Amino acid sequence: SNLAPARGGTGPAPALGSAMAGLGNVFTAFAFIASGGLLFGYIIGINGNVVTSGQLLCADDWAGEVGTFVSYGYRQCYKLGALETGFLSSLNLIGACLSSLICFRFADGLGRKLEVQLAAALYLLGGLLAAASPVLWGVYVGFAVYGLGIGFAMHAAPVFIAEISPAAVRGTLVSAKEAVVVLGIFLGFFTGFIFSNIAQVGWRLMVVVSAAFALVQAVGITFIPQSPRYLVLRAVREGDAGGAPGPLEEARKALGFFRAGTPACEVDHELEVMRQEIAGSIGTEVARWTDSFRYPRPLVIGCGLVFLQQVTGQPSVLYFATNIFKSAGFGSAAALSSVGVGLVKLLATLFTVWRVDQYGRRLLLFVGISMMACALALIGTAFVFRECQAPGVSLADCKEADVTLPRGWALATVAGLMVYVSGYQVGFGPIAWLMISEVFPLRVRGSALSIAAVVNFGSNILMTLTQEVLQRALTPAGVFFGYLALSIVSLLFVKFQVPETKGKTLEEIERMLAPRPARDVRAPLAGPEIA
16 A cells, blocks of 8 residues: 655655556455445444334234243244343354453454454344244344454455555545445345334344345455455565565555556566665564554554544444334334435545545534534433323333424434434544554554444443433433533543554654654664664
8 A cells, every 4th residue: 555665765666657557456346345344334233123013022012922041943032120230232243242352362363364354254143043043042142242353344444445445545445345335234224124013023034134145255365366465565574685486475465456457567576675775664573462562553543543433422322213203203104214314424434435535534523523523412402301101100100102202303303313423424424443454563463453442342242231321211312411421521532642643654654653663672773774
């Protein structure tokens, strides 16, 4: 992805036009790498229609037998409390957090491609287990295994895509991974809408669709080479000078694949620039997994963004989107309304993908978070006016199906929700993952990104587990006002902590955020100094 010569290097940079000529294979690789994001989004999208009454949970008027944790049968439903429901919804995130911890220790040994292959296998196994299990504990295991796939996929995707992409389009392609996640959410909402009318077993059909997507990903990724940057990193650490078969020669072939149609001399030039900068940056000594903590500023930026991305509430809103629409008074049309949310999210993300390399990261974060704050103020105010349709029944004692809003406020809530998810997709959604693919130094990129992923999934688990409990303790209006306060904190964090990385190569960003003393703590330079 480095198209300019290293500072102090020789020779002209390849022309951008010729460097962009071979992007067809980059796009093909992107499709299979980003499929892991599609499957992450898909499980989010179907969640509200899986863990809901009439599907996995028993309907309020259910008169039949209620399943237990070990009872056997394919047409069972279950009665779960708020905490149990939150735990079931969080199982895939718990799995993702566990596999992110595995990545923290072993990512740089596994390599980007093997991580994606592991993700596809775990998605396939988990989806089939959850859909086919006749006992509830088997469904739990299936969702947890699926979650392990999420962790590997979401760890590998931003780094893999960033490392194979030319600098001029890196922001667009890494952000486009978020568009694929949103496409998965939309497909999940749509599949949920289609199968939600099949009582008790519709949720199984929703889950089994994910296994088909996983099979396509597993087959496709086998034909994609390893990341050239990762191979050059191995070559530098192993002292491989090229010539004989080894990591550097493998990197040359991989880069040739990702720059198909580009003259061989330009591919060689890009590879040499990459080798020089990596050698100057990391030396020959292998980084320990604990070395991530030697780079506090990138860690604060990366972990801060993904933490605030979660605690401003949007993921929790999505997990319970169907029920939020029911609370707003949409009743049986709630599942279809969620499809509309998914479509709005997708359109907003496509705008960001289209403009991120023109407007830059900071501006889009400011605009997106400001939209979220305005929308949260509107939604929180609207939910103050919720009322019970049943005569003489207080809101506290009202059945969920009878809770509604006055017509004007109901429409305002939906409009606010649309602005809210649009703001998230303009800012936090794509930009947080883009930034964590850019800010971490190469020698610790695998383990450092794992830390950010653990923070991301851990805070997502916390939000999902506590969503219904918080709504009961603070009321929905109070929860939304809490998210509003955290959105204001997010604006201050972006203003004072987040740098602009638009148009810079990964090596230039590393020089900007990781001062020379920090980079040289353990690794001597193994080549000419790259200033």
